[in-house]
Amino acid sequence: DIQMTQSPSSLSASVGDRVTITCRASQGISNYLAWYQQKPGKVPKLLIYAASTLQSGVPSRFSGSGSGTDFTLTISSLQPEDVATYYCQKYNSALLTFGGGTKVEIK
């Protein structure tokens, strides 16, 4: 089974900072990678699919990149409303797997 590993597990950054979260697949998954944002006490929300395609309505400060085994989610200018846990998820096969999550806080 393909494992999805996110790093870091948590981070603290200042408003306006550029934030990068990494997701690594244990085997190649092409670009079948999604990113979700889960704010405290809320339902996960799809941010990015196909590794780099922004879901409708998602602010443009969010971007995704990568292919194969290494992927990144970037927040170009961190905002207070971005406090959340972010999850990657692979969907290159019938077996769907999430990464462990990255908790983003404001410094």
Next chain:
Amino acid sequence: QVQLQESGPGLVKPSQTLSLTCTVSGGSISSGGYYWSWIRQHPGKGLEWIGYIYYSGSTYYNPSLKSRVTISVDTSKNQFSLKLSSVTAADTAVYYCARTERLSSGYPDAFDIWGQGTMVTVSS
């Protein structure tokens, strides 16, 4: 706008079967083109995909839960359901239903619509 809503008991006794239903509104399960999934989240932990079903009834389950999971669909009621047998405290979690588009490969796409989630506690 498609919406999903989970329903079911919030408390289940150990060794019993957890049963939840997801009602789909704003769209028809029987129109095809989508997989309908169950996902859970243990308190303070990450997301775990449980399994999904197509309108035809074909299913795919997480191998780690496969022996205890059954997902079924009732197109007449526009609902799909989860049964998880022989539950223990380790099955205490928020359970979400979610939708994914069916890709041309036959595999599911990302989860684009989620229900609000329902907390299920396993305790005597």
